[in-house]
Amino acid sequence: MSMFARWRAAGLIVPGLLTLALLPVLIGLGNWQWHRKSWKEALISRIETRRTAEPISYPAVLAEYVKTGDVEYMHMRVTGRFDYSRERHLYHPTDQSQGWDVYTLLIPDGGLPPLFVNRGWVPETLKDPSKRAEGQVAGPVTVTGLVRLAQPKPWFAPDNDYAGNRWYWPDLEGMQWGPEGPPTPLQFNTEKRQAYAPFSLDADAAPPNPGGWPRGGTTEINLPNNHLQYVVTWYGLALTLIAVFAVFARQRLAAVEDDGLQSKKE
Structure with a gap:
């Protein structure tokens, strides 16, 4: 009896084809997660390098943004x-209390585009600027922090409250406007305004603001790298599939052999 005939008699043709179809998928998913792992490790390394690098100037970041747009987490001083x-x-x-990040418009020296600076976090009790007047420094200031690009609105974020000055996602374009909110297209076209920076700056924790508030260093960098687990999972499933099919095929072929021997005896 030929091998094909034996497999057909053992009912292995369809399971074998299904195994051959599924195995490349599992291996391909494992390969994809391996490449994703390498990409994530490179991304984490790049962010860490930028975060800990010596700060660069505001004009240098603007030039890089115009050139490549890749300025997220650059360490900048302005x-x-x-x-x-x-x-x-x-x-x-936070876990301790309700609170707010304080974004304040900075007018840079030299006529450069204004930009919003996340000066840091304050508890609900210090949301009113008059209760932290020491931190409202008059005159020139130098701020160092991490560049943050504008982000789209999250799916479940509430609408920002322009009139109440309560923001639930950092809409940098919307922050340019007052309590009335963004103008109508006609008002926008007739109003002459200087362009704002297309990014914001998260102020470093040091040096602290006078009086300790707002408290800088609010940037949260959380990039989980679980791709190695996924690699093991997909490759493991591929090996399991091979082992299961091998055991199943061996049992089925053995049963066919036993049936053949029994028929000859009869």
Whole structure:
């Protein structure tokens, strides 16, 4: 009896074809996760390198943004004056208390585009700027921090409350406007305004603001790298599939052999 005939008699043709079809899929998924692992490790390394590098100038970051757009987490230093009338409060609860990240418009020296600086976190009790007046520094200031690109609105984030100055996601474009919110297209076209920076700056924790508030260093970098687990899972499933089919095929072929021997005896 030929091998094909034996496999057909053992009912292994369809299971064998299914195994051959599924095995490349499992191996391909394992290979994909291996490449994702390498990509994630490179990304984490690049962010860590940028985060700990010596700060570069605001004009250098602007030039890199125009050239490549890749400026996320660059360590930047800028000098200017804060416009405290343009303070925005981004909701940021913690395990300790309700609180807010304080975004304030910085007018850089040299006529460069204004940019919003996340000066740090304050508890609900210090949301009112008058309760932390020591931290509202008048005159020129130099701020060092991490560049953050504008982010799209998260799926489940509430709408920002322009009138109440309560923000639930950092809409940098929306933050440019006052309590009335963004203008109509006609108002926008007739109003002459200087362009704002297409990114914000998360201030470092050091040096602290006078009085200790807002408390800088709010950047959360959380990039889980579980791809090795996924690699082991997919490759493990591929090996399991091979082992299961091998045991199943061996049992089925043995049963066919036993049936053949029994028929000859009869």
